[in-house]
Amino acid sequence: MVFNWFRRQFSHEQAAPSTEEQATTTPPEAEESTEAEIQSDASAEISADYLSFAKAAYKNIQQRQAQSESVAEPAPIESTTDEVISSESSEPEATSTEAIVSETPTDEIEPVVVADEPEPSLKLDSQVENVSEPPVTETESIVTEDEPTASQIEAEVVTEDEPTANETETSLETPAESLPFWARAEAERQARLERLKATAIEEPEPVLATTAETPQIADEASDFNLVFDEGFLWSAEILAAQGRKPEDVSIEEITWLKKLRQGLDKTRRNLVNQIKAIVGQGPLNQAAVLEIEALLLQADVGVEATDYIINALQERIKQEALPPEVAIAYLKEILRGMLERPLTSHNATFAPEKDTLNIWLMTGVNGAGKTTTIGKIAHIAQKSGYNCLIAAADTFRAAAVEQVKIWGSRSGVEVIANPGQNTDPAAVVFDAITAAQSRNIELLLIDTAGRLQNKKNLMDELSKIRRIVDKKAPYAKIESLLVLDATLGQNGLRQAEVFAQAAQLSGVVLTKLDGTAKGGVALAVVQQLNLPIRFIGAGEGVEDLRPFSSYEFVEALLSS
Numbered sequence: 278m279v280f281n282w283f284r285r286q287f288s289h290e291q292a293a294p295s296t297e298e299q300a301t302t303t304p305p306e307a308e309e310s311t312e313a314e315i316q317s318d319a320s321a322e323i324s325a326d327y328l329s330f331a332k333a334a335y336k337n338i339q340q341r342q343a344q345s346e347s348v349a350e351p352a353p354i355e356s357t358t359d360e361v362i363s364s365e366s367s368e369p370e371a372t373s374t375e376a377i378v379s380e381t382p383t384d385e386i387e388p389v390v391v392a393d394e395p396e397p398s399l400k401l402d403s404q405v406e407n408v409s410e411p412p413v414t415e416t417e418s419i420v421t422e423d424e425p426t427a428s429q430i431e432a433e434v435v436t437e438d439e440p441t442a443n444e445t446e447t448s449l450e451t452p453a454e455s456l457p458f459w460a461r462a463e464a465e466r467q468a469r470l471e472r473l474k475a476t477a478i479e480e481p482e483p484v485l486a487t488t489a490e491t492p493q494i495a496d497e498a499s500d501f502n503l504v505f506d507e508g509f510l511w512s513a514e515i516l517a518a519q520g521r522k523p524e525d526v527s528i529e530e531i532t533w534l535k536k537l538r539q540g541l542d543k544t545r546r547n548l549v550n551q552i553k554a555i556v557g558q559g560p561l562n563q564a565a566v567l568e569i570e571a572l573l574l575q576a577d578v579g580v581e582a583t584d585y586i587i588n589a590l591q592e593r594i595k596q597e598a599l600p601p602e603v604a605i606a607y608l609k610e611i612l613r614g615m616l617e618r619p620l621t622s623h624n625a626t627f628a629p630e631k632d633t634l635n636i637w638l639m640t641g642v643n644g645a646g647k648t649t650t651i652g653k654i655a656h657i658a659q660k661s662g663y664n665c666l667i668a669a670a671d672t673f674r675a676a677a678v679e680q681v682k683i684w685g686s687r688s689g690v691e692v693i694a695n696p697g698q699n700t701d702p703a704a705v706v707f708d709a710i711t712a713a714q715s716r717n718i719e720l721l722l723i724d725t726a727g728r729l730q731n732k733k734n735l736m737d738e739l740s741k742i743r744r745i746v747d748k749k750a751p752y753a754k755i756e757s758l759l760v761l762d763a764t765l766g767q768n769g770l771r772q773a774e775v776f777a778q779a780a781q782l783s784g785v786v787l788t789k790l791d792g793t794a795k796g797g798v799a800l801a802v803v804q805q806l807n808l809p810i811r812f813i814g815a816g817e818g819v820e821d822l823r824p825f826s827s828y829e830f831v832e833a834l835l836s837s
């Protein structure tokens with residue numbers, strides 16, 4: 278059974294506790310406890326429950342790792358690592374391509390560099406009108422030279438993929454597998470805690486001890502080191518609060534949540550901690566609300582989103598004094614509500630539909646992380662069991678095509694590109710759709726140019742691509758995603774407005790949340806563009822982009 282990363286979504290009904298519940302951080306489905314019990318030593322019990330959940334999850338992951346090492350890897354670890362080293366020939370290329378990209382400052386987006394499209398759009402349009410006409414034939418299907426197989430990629434990242442039912446069964450020693458822990462009677466729970474205490478956690482094994490020899494891989498692989506630290510505990514708690522079972526928790530999810538929280542660290546320190554300090558001073562009053570307003574504006578949350586948050590807080594404090602925990606819980610509720618509001622007019626889940634052609638147009642200015650995002654989504658798609666293909670339709674810059682190819686190679690996903698420079702991107706798209714149709718591709722990711730000379734050219738090119746897609750694959754599920762660099766804050770939003778007009782956007786990918794204090798821009802994005810955030814990126818590694826969860830984002834933003 279393949280874990281579908283795309284469908285890993287927070288369910289509001291199941292997981293979102295009410296404000297009051299959050300204030301007491303009562304774990305979900307704890308309704309069997311009496312009020313008195315909750316009042317007395319609820320927090321100690323909850324901590325124990327979460328701790329036991331985390332321990333059980335930790336043990337399960339450990340066992341799965343041990344199993345996958347012994348079953349899937351007949352060769353000793355050393356030889357596996359050697360393989361990884363030898364298959365890593367593309368890594369230096371990746372570095373050099375990124376170096377090329379970084380030579381091109383984002384500022385260059387602004388200057389007008391008029392370069393007419395090489396082919397008159399009329400020619401392409403006529404092709405579209407007569408779909409039976411053979412497409413441009415120069416476009417080549419580029420099969421990656423290295424041809425890293427899915428299993429090689431797997432070897433790179435040490436996954437816990439495909440825990441079969443049998444594996445799951447055998448990996449569990451605790452009775453927690455059949456019932457959620459919070460549903461157990463007090464006596465049973467105590468017994469379990471005792472048992473867990475007895476089976477103290479072993480020190481994490483240095484699974485990737487040879488990482489020094491493989492620097493690039495080491496960076497990614499080390500993300501999967503299993504360490505029972507504070508970050509693990511927090512991540513496990515977030516998963517438990519969403520109704521997950523310990524046996525369902527994977528090291529990848531834990532790693533991602535840790536990364537997300539770490540990525541939002543600067544935002545949290547600069548913005549949220551100050552808000553929490555204000556809220557924690559006592560019941561919210563008008564002066565405190567004004568202080569919060571100033572902080573939000575400074576953190577690029579934007580005027581509209583700030584007004585919304587402040588109004589909501591003021592409305593609430595008119596009705597009742599808000600003690601600190603309730604105020605924080607209410608703030609979380611406001612933020613989650615804002616982030617989820619666009620979902621009333623867009624699909625709540627964002628996953629490619631199986632056994633059909635899904636086409637995702639990726640747009641955004643150069644440097645926003647578009648190519649990287651395509652590579653990461655392709656990786657997720659492969660791992661989640663979708664047939665995936667990439668169209669390198671950013672023909673404006675040769676390096677962009679090369680970069681897509683490298684990412685395709687890393688994910689084992691084929692790339693359709695045109696060997697010529699400045700060729701018609703719509704022709705590449707046409708050929709990519711033809712290839713996708715003949716190969717039963719389920720997800721076609723289209724890279725588009727981000728740096729066009731002016732707004733009109735950009736709009737013309739994007740709408741031309743869109744026309745091709747609509748005409749050639751009218752049955753396909755089409756999404757148009759804008760990749761936005763979070764570090765740009767409000768400036769990024771101005772760019773977004775241009776793309777929103779040109780590309781019929783259906784969602785946003787927010788990249789580079791790591792290392793910026795402007796994580797608050799996520800709120801501005803949804804408020805100003807009314808577009809849902811579909812993915813967030815918090816690092817440069819292939820595993821550092823995941824589907825967006827408003828619950829996890831807000832928890833990470835406001836975690837202590």
Ligand SMILES: Nc1nc2c(ncn2[C@@H]2O[C@H](COP(=O)(O)OP(=O)(O)OP(=O)(O)O)[C@@H](O)[C@H]2O)c(=O)[nH]1
Pocket residue numbers: 375378379641642643644645646647648649650671677680727788789790791792814815816817821
């Ligand atoms: N820290 C961090 N860096 C990122 C993230 N996403 C992308 N990057 C980096 O941002 C730089 C630009 O990313 P690209 O994917 O090349 O951006 P692009 O929009 O495709 O730009 P072009 O290739 O010029 O079209 C690269 O160095 C990426 O590694 C992220 O989530 N976090």
